[in-house]
Amino acid sequence: MRPRKTILCVDDNEQILSVRKFLLETRGYRVVSSASAAEALEYLKDAPQGSVDLLLSDLLLPQMDGNELVQRAKQLHPALPTLLISGTVTAFERATAADAFLPKGASTPAELIDRIRILVARKRGPKKQPVSVQVHAAQFQSLAAAS
Numbered sequence: 580m581r582p583r584k585t586i587l588c589v590d591d592n593e594q595i596l597s598v599r600k601f602l603l604e605t606r607g608y609r610v611v612s613s614a615s616a617a618e619a620l621e622y623l624k625d626a627p628q629g630s631v632d633l634l635l636s637d638l639l640l641p642q643m644d645g646n647e648l649v650q651r652a653k654q655l656h657p658a659l660p661t662l663l664i665s666g667t668v669t670a671f672e673r674a675t676a677a678d679a680f681l682p683k684g685a686s687t688p689a690e691l692i693d694r695i696r697i698l699v700a701r702k703r704g705p706k707k708q709p710v711s712v713q714v715h716a717a718q719f720q721s722l723a724a725a726s
Contacts, residue, residue: 583609584699589619589636589648595683599635602688603695616643616651623655631659632699637683638665649676660698664691 586608590596593614600610613619616636623631634652638645645663652659653676663677666684678701679694 583607584632585609585611585630586633586635586695587611587613587619587622587631589613589616589634589640589645591615591637591640595637602692606692608695616640616645616648619648620651620655623652623659626656628656629658631656633695634659634661635695636661636663636677638663638680646676660701662694662698 584607586603588596588599588603588610590599591614596612596614600612603610611622611631613622619634619636623634634649636645636648640648643651645665649661649663652661660679661677662679662681664681664683666682678698681691681694
């Protein structure tokens, strides 16, 4: 069995956070909930590199908006994929720091899950080449260097 992917989910609305956590956990994700950007950053400071597979946050948060949270999170974990969500349809223009944006209420739970799956897969990076291809490439490079 594969290890579950971890999503750090941030929203100041406790009800939305609870529903989102339930939705993601029923799809096999491990969810760490945070009610504020500051709380999420504290978690990320202590988290080992690569231990969080996605930051999913509301754009409009008190004290620190989702963009600032994404920028600070990427300073701590540069490879961390990020997804911002907002109920304000025009807010996507302000969601410039994230890797992706979804309008809250205008996108279905299936679209959210699909976008998360894509972002988490992108974090993994490209699939490794078969060993035979790597061996041939190394042999070719050594022959090229010798001539």
